[in-house]
Amino acid sequence: MLKTALEGKIKLKDIQVEVLSCRPIQGNGIVVKTKTPEMLEKLKTTIMNDLTLRDKCQVYIPKPRVPHIIIFDIPPQDGDQAAHENNFILQLKESNELTDQEIKVVFKKKGRGSLQNWILAMQPKNYQEIKDKKRLRCGFNSFRFKEFLEPLRCFGCYRFGHLKRNCRETKPTCTKCTANHDPKGCTKPHPICRNCVLYNKSTNLKVRADHMSNSNLCPMYLREIEFIAKHTIYG
Numbered sequence: 001m002l003k004t005a006l007e008g009k010i011k012l013k014d015i016q017v018e019v020l021s022c023r024p025i026q027g028n029g030i031v032v033k034t035k036t037p038e039m040l041e042k043l044k045t046t047i048m049n050d051l052t053l054r055d056k057c058q059v060y061i062p063k064p065r066v067p068h069i070i071i072f073d074i075p076p077q078d079g080d081q082a083a084h085e086n087n088f089i090l091q092l093k094e095s096n097e098l099t100d101q102e103i104k105v106v107f108k109k110k111g112r113g114s115l116q117n118w119i120l121a122m123q124p125k126n127y128q129e130i131k132d133k134k135r136l137r138c139g140f141n142s143f144r145f146k147e148f149l150e151p152l153r154c155f156g157c158y159r160f161g162h163l164k165r166n167c168r169e170t171k172p173t174c175t176k177c178t179a180n181h182d183p184k185g186c187t188k189p190h191p192i193c194r195n196c197v198l199y200n201k202s203t204n205l206k207v208r209a210d211h212m213s214n215s216n217l218c219p220m221y222l223r224e225i226e227f228i229a230k231h232t233i234y235g
Helices: 002-009 037-048 051-056 081-095 124-130 194-203 219-230
Strands: 019-025 029-034 068-074 103-110 116-122 135-138 141-147
Touching (some): 037 051, 081 103, 194 219
Antiparallel strands (some): 068 116, 103 116
């Protein structure tokens, strides 16, 4: 197992690298999160300088994340969705006098009623041009928006880093306790967060775990948001 091989060859304390999380992915790979980008570079260099590890694995560092925003309550349209998205972005640039740089629709979420919330990725310069606005104009319309820092989260096991459709667990995890059952039938009198319990076990720390696993005030959820912001290029 790759993680075991890394643990056997690399002493994180010796190279002053702090790993926040390590999770498996398809193809026998792993995704490692470090506290800072500099630590990630140091870990990569250490792996590539070890002949045994270099023969066993390849190391890829993803490109830095550009700013994302979520625009609320956009009316859906029938027909060519790519054309609809391109026209929306063009109007967005013109109406807000944005510098002509790449803006793209990353994905869409359900909004109020039949409306949609769009998540857009944009270059740092464009984000700086709009970040202090309360609404974005788009032709004859205007829309609420905010920065989008929501981490990838599974709503089956409530762990971070993957979606429910890719979850390896066959039974859902209760949001109120750490057992595998429907939360509607949970009889536990007080909630306990699975992510915080696992974090405390792996680090010997004591973050508060007296909340539900899907709470937006969960220390692990807030840590994920902080991690995303720290690895976003704002210009």
